[in-house]
Amino acid sequence: MxxxxxxxxxxxxxxxxxxxxxxxxxxxxxxxxxxxxxxxxxxxxxVGSGIAQAAHALVRRAARELLDTGTYRSLGGGLDHGEVNALLERAR
Structure with a gap:
């Protein structure tokens, strides 16, 4: 349940x-x-859709930053392709 x-x-x-x-x-x-x-x-x-909701909030913040100030600070700390691929490999 x-x-x-x-x-x-x-x-x-x-x-x-x-x-x-x-x-x-x-x-x-x-x-x-x-x-x-x-x-x-x-x-x-x-956590249901909580992780996706958090990701969507980051997308909104990044878009707002780009539109309002033209800067990219909110893009810092992202995963590079190698890290994402490694996560997916471990998930198998």
Missing amino acids: LVPGAVDPGIVKELVNGVGGPLNVMAGPGAPTVVEPAALGVARVS
């Missing part, structure tokens, strides 16, 4: 105890670390 937004430890523990199977929770900003729900018996912590 997937329970979006259930991150309060007391509620999560009640769900773990009450669900007749593995409990998966969906977490985001402000949620406890992955270790905490696992210690309560959660089978999996998902």
